[in-house]
Each structure stands twice: as structure tokens, then as C-alpha cells.
Amino acid sequence: MSNQYRNDFPLLRQGEGTEPLIYLDNAATSQKPESVLRVMEEYYRKYNANPHRGLYEISVKATEQYEQARRVTAEFINAKEEAEIIFTRNTTESLNLIAYSYGRSNLKEGDEILIPISEHHSNLLPWQQLAKEKGVILKYLYLDQKGALKEEELKEKLTKKTRILALAYVSNVLGTIYPVKDIIQKAHQVGAVVVLDCAQSIPHLPLDVQELEADFAVFSGHKMLGPMGIGVLYGKRELLEQMPPFLTGGEMIDYVGEQEASFAPLPQKFEAGTPNVGGAIGLMEAINYIKQVGYGQIAALEEELTAYALEGLKEIPHLTIYGEKAFTKNRCGVISFNLEGVHPHDTASILDADGVCIRAGHHCAQPLMRYLGLAASCRLSLYFYNTQEDIDALITSLKKVRRLLGLGN
Amino acid sequence: MGIETIYSEILMEHANSSHNKHHLAEASHTQRGVNPSCGDEIELELRIREGRIEDAAFIGSGCAISQASASIMIDLIKGKTVEEARKLADTFTGMIKNEIKDEKELDQLEDALALKDISHMPARVKCAVLGWHTLEKVVQD
Numbered sequence: 001m002s003n004q005y006r007n008d009f010p011l012l013r014q015g016e017g018t019e020p021l022i023y024l025d026n027a028a029t030s031q032k033p034e035s036v037l038r039v040m041e042e043y044y045r046k047y048n049a050n051p052h053r054g055l056y057e058i059s060v061k062a063t064e065q066y067e068q069a070r071r072v073t074a075e076f077i078n079a080k081e082e083a084e085i086i087f088t089r090n091t092t093e094s095l096n097l098i099a100y101s102y103g104r105s106n107l108k109e110g111d112e113i114l115i116p117i118s119e120h121h122s123n124l125l126p127w128q129q130l131a132k133e134k135g136v137i138l139k140y141l142y143l144d145q146k147g148a149l150k151e152e153e154l155k156e157k158l159t160k161k162t163r164i165l166a167l168a169y170v171s172n173v174l175g176t177i178y179p180v181k182d183i184i185q186k187a188h189q190v191g192a193v194v195v196l197d198c199a200q201s202i203p204h205l206p207l208d209v210q211e212l213e214a215d216f217a218v219f220s221g222h223k224m225l226g227p228m229g230i231g232v233l234y235g236k237r238e239l240l241e242q243m244p245p246f247l248t249g250g251e252m253i254d255y256v257g258e259q260e261a262s263f264a265p266l267p268q269k270f271e272a273g274t275p276n277v278g279g280a281i282g283l284m285e286a287i288n289y290i291k292q293v294g295y296g297q298i299a300a301l302e303e304e305l306t307a308y309a310l311e312g313l314k315e316i317p318h319l320t321i322y323g324e325k326a327f328t329k330n331r332c333g334v335i336s337f338n339l340e341g342v343h344p345h346d347t348a349s350i351l352d353a354d355g356v357c358i359r360a361g362h363h364c365a366q367p368l369m370r371y372l373g374l375a376a377s378c379r380l381s382l383y384f385y386n387t388q389e390d391i392d393a394l395i396t397s398l399k400k401v402r403r404l405l406g407l408g409n
Numbered sequence: 410m411g412i413e414t415i416y417s418e419i420l421m422e423h424a425n426s427s428h429n430k431h432h433l434a435e436a437s438h439t440q441r442g443v444n445p446s447c448g449d450e451i452e453l454e455l456r457i458r459e460g461r462i463e464d465a466a467f468i469g470s471g472c473a474i475s476q477a478s479a480s481i482m483i484d485l486i487k488g489k490t491v492e493e494a495r496k497l498a499d500t501f502t503g504m505i506k507n508e509i510k511d512e513k514e515l516d517q518l519e520d521a522l523a524l525k526d527i528s529h530m531p532a533r534v535k536c537a538v539l540g541w542h543t544l545e546k547v548v549q550d
């Protein structure tokens with residue numbers, strides 16, 4: 001089965017025929033289509049200039065394109081207005097911004113923050129550190145066997161004391177899709193603010209912040225076909241308005257005196273320093289590319305691949321899949337597994353020799369791994385440009401591993 | 410075929426055999442080493458008398474490369490003086506960092522030569538040197 005989109009990705013094309021690259025680490029970062037590379041190169045070749053500053057033509061164009069990227073992003077996630085879109089470096093920076101600015105000015109001793117145990121360190125450490133500093137209590141929601149959240153526990157731990165509920169839309173380890181709409185509603189009933197980490201969802205699932213009523217939503221450009229170094233923070237205007245700046249400096253001011261300053265309105269208030277214009281332009285094109293393919297088509301392709309991968313993995317002796325083992329609508333193409341008696345890093349090295357790229361380790365989710373009783377795991381993660389051949393290559397390679405390590409088959 | 414060499418039989422013999430993997434009676438030195446990238450862990454136990462490593466063993470868990478390398482190291486340093494062990498450690502790290510040009514110099518590494526190709530696998534270097542770095546911590550003072 002070939003794939004009509006694959007040709008758009010120069011990195012995936014290299015070595016085709018002789019030494020194909022089997023890229024199955026899309027949860028770490030996605031590959032980039034030609035069009036994204038092209039618009040970025042065009043920016044650097046033809047109108048690279050500092051935005052918001054120069055009074056000359058190319059600076060005006062750079063500014064226009066940067067602001068166009070903001071509009072396109074706002075529309076893409078259905079934000080009410082573009083001023084609610086803050087460009088950052090990545091998901092991690094967006095989450096830190098919320099924890100430092102909103103968290104430190106709104107939470108006080110005895111308040112509670114609630115997060116699932118499955119969170120990426122980027123959606124855990126900012127809250128853990130905030131909790132330590134402010135005497136806030138950080139509580140965890142644990143998972144069932146399939147990686148799902150437990151309703152009972154949510155009911156019990158989500159209380160009037162909960163000021164922030166932060167959670168991933170999709171788990172980067174187990175691939176679980178969480179019922180975020182329902183969770184957000186429950187959180188709002190107790191007056192909690194919800195921070196939605198969409199790093200792993202936005203490459204695969206549409207995001208409508210108004211429909212979900214998310215208070216904050218964050219993601220990285222690089223996991224959704226865009227470049228590294230550009231990330232997004234969406235926040236409801238009324239929240240962003242009352243928050244103090246996170247970083248201060250150039251671009252984010254109105255007036256600066258010797259002893260005091262007044263800050264620019266949204267979104268500039270949160271964008272200190274020269275922004276990543278090339279990155280924003282790349283992100284805008286990535287969004288256009290995703291829109292052209294369509295989330296419906298992305299889901300259709302990935303569902304088929306995920307089901308195929310789960311079937312293939314199940315046939316390998318001594319292989320354990322973690323979380324949801326069957327193909328369901330509640331999971332994405334992120335699959336964690338281990339081969340009995342084999343350290344995941346050895347598996348990854350042996351696969352690498354066959355050109356198969358997967359991730360192995362703790363996936364920046366040490367508390368989850370400890371909860372699952374694992375030191376580490378292998379993880380494959382699919383994107384719509386993968387093929388059944390990619391999965392066949394993975395399976396063939398995996399079947400060699402235990403034999404190569406002298407463990408039989 | 411680098412990977413096949415590395416995971417060759419010598420390596421597997423060591424990784425899967427328990428002959429060096431146990432606690433040592435009357436250890437004079439115990440040293441822990443960890444490799445945060447894989448989560449590899451070892452505890453190296455040495456019995457050093459009058460400047461000579463009389464016996465050595467380790468316990469630990471982790472990837473095949475880290476455990477095999479530690480086990481091969483122990484075979485190599487048993488009976489050697491502390492000074493000789495230190496030199497072997499230098500040679501081993503020199504090999505892994507691709508700094509030793511004179512192939513003859515590497516001969517003294519015996520079975521540990523099987524790990525030479527790790528120098529082309531930057532992601533696994535820390536695994537290969539874990540045992541040796543742990544040893545260095547003991548013999549340096």
C-alpha cells in the first residue's frame with residue numbers, strides 16, 4: 001500500500017528503494033512537508049526582517065505574515081479572536097507561562113491542582129514546582145488497566161478546592177484519548193480552570209477551544225508538520241488580561257520609564273523579544289497542509305494503520321502492549337510495548353540497524369512509568385504518511401530481537 | 410553489520426551469565442553507577458588488597474550493553490593492580506571515543522574489544538562505559 005502524501009515529505013523519500021527510513025517516532029516530532037520547508041526558506045531568502053520594528057517594506061511584510069500566522073492559528077482552533085493566540089517556543093514554554101503567570105498570581109496555600117498520573121513532565125513539573133513554592137497541593141488521578149481515567153476518582157478529587165485541572169488530550173505514552181469535553185464541564189462545575197495539553201492531539205484530532213470551553217490550550221508546531229521552535233498558547237481573553245507578563249523586555253511594552261513601565265495589550269504582552277517569524281510562517285503552512293489533507297482523512301488512514309500495527313504486534317511472542325491493546329475509538333496510533341527480557345534501548349538499537357526509528361525510554365513520564373511498574377518501554381507512534389510496509393518492517397525487525405540477544409525467539 | 414557484532418555471542422554470554430553478577434564477600438570498595446539515559450544501574454564491588462584487585466563482582470540491571478560491558482570488565486581487571494586497572498579504563502574509554510589510532514594498543518582489552526563498534530553508536534556510549542566509569546570512581550582515590 002503506497003501513500004499519496006508520502007511524496008510530499010523529502011526526508012521520507014531519501015533512501016527509498018535502497019535503505020528506506022522507517023520513521024515511527026512521530027509522537028517525538030513529525031516530518032515536514034516540502035511546502036513548509038519552502039515557505040520558511042522563502043521568508044529567509046526574500047523578506048527576513050525584524051517584525052513590528054522596521055519602517056521599510058520587508059519588515060512590514062514580515063510583520064504581516066507573522067500576524068497572518070496568528071489569524072490562521074486562531075481560526076484553526078476556533079479561538080474567538082486572534083489576540084488569544086500567544087506564540088511561544090513549544091508546549092513546554094506555554095505550560096510554564098501559565099504556571100508562572102496565572103498560577104503564581106491566582107493560587108494560594110491550601111488550593112489544589114489536579115493532574116492525571118500520565119502527564120508528560122512538561123505538564124507536571126511546572127505544577128509541582130508551583131505547588132512547592134506556594135504551599136498548593138498537587139493531586140493525581142490514577143488510571144485503570146486500559147489507561148483510562150476513573151470516573152469515581154475524578155468525582156472524588158475534583159472539588160471546590162481544585163483551582164487548576166491540567167491534562168493531556170492524548171497520552172504520549174499510551175495513546176489514550178481522554179474525554180476532555182466531559183472532564184472540562186465537570187471541572188467548570190467546581191470553578192476550576194482547565195489547561196489542555198494538545199501536543200499529542202492536534203496532529204491527529206481537530207481542536208475547537210470554544211466548543212470544548214477550554215480555558216487554556218497549548219501545543220507545539222513541530223509535532224504537527226511545522227518546525228521546531230514555535231509553539232502556541234491559547235487562553236481565554238479574560239484570563240490572559242488579568243495575568244501579569246511572564247517575560248519582560250522588548251516588543252511587549254507601551255511605555256518604559258526609569259522606575260515603571262506599562263505593557264502592551266494582548267497578545268504582545270506575552271511575546272517579549274524578537275519572535276520566531278520563520279517558525280510562525282512554517283506553522284501557518286503546516287496548518288494549511290493539515291487542512292488540505294483533512295482531519296477526517298488523517299483519522300481514516302491512522303485508524304487502519306493502528307489496527308494493523310496492533311494486530312502485528314500481538315503475533316510477536318513475548319511482547320506486551322501497555323494500555324489499550326485493542327483498536328478502539330479511544331486510542332491513537334501511539335503504542336507502548338516491551339519484549340520480555342529485553343531492555344527497550346537494546347530493542348531500539350537493533351531496530352535502528354534496520355532503519356526503523358522508534359523511541360525507547362521513559363518518554364518524559366517517569367511518574368506514569370513507575371505507576372505502571374516499568375523502568376522503560378518501547379514506543380511506536382504513527383502519522384498519516386506511514387504505510388503498512390513501515391509496520392511490516394517494524395514487525396520483521398522486532399521478531400529478530402530476542403534471537404539476536406540469545407533469548408530464543 | 411555493526412549491531413550483530415556488538416550483540417555477538419561473547420556479549421550475550423556475559424549479559425546472560427551470572428558468573429560476575431553477585432555480591433562479593435568481604436568487599437573493600439563498593440561504588441554505585443547510573444546511566445540516566447537508559448536507567449542502567451550497577452553496583453560494583455571490589456576487594457582490593459595491597460594495591461591489587463583480588464576479586465570483583467557487580468549487581469545491577471539495565472540494557473544488555475551496560476551489563477555485558479561491566480561483566481567483561483570484571484573478567485579483565487581481576488588480579489590486576491589498581492594502576493593497571495586504571496590504564497585499562499583509559500584505554501577502553503579511548504577506544505569508545507575513537508581516540509586510539511594504534512590498533513595494537515587495544516589488544517590488551519581482550520573480550521572488551523567486542524564493544525569497539527559502540528563508538529559509532531553515540532546513543533549507546535554511556536551504556537558501554539558505565540562499568541568503567543564506576544571503576545574509575547574507585548581507583549581514582
Ligand SMILES: Cc1ncc(COP(=O)(O)O)c(C=O)c1O
Pocket residue numbers: 027028090091092093120122123168170171172197199200220364
Ligand atoms: C503530551 C505532551 N506534552 C508536552 C510535550 C512537550 O512538548 P515540547 O517538547 O515540544 O515542549 C510533549 C512532547 O513530547 C508531549 O507529548
Ligand SMILES: [Zn+2]
Pocket residue numbers: 345444447449471472473474475535536
Ligand atoms: Zn543502556
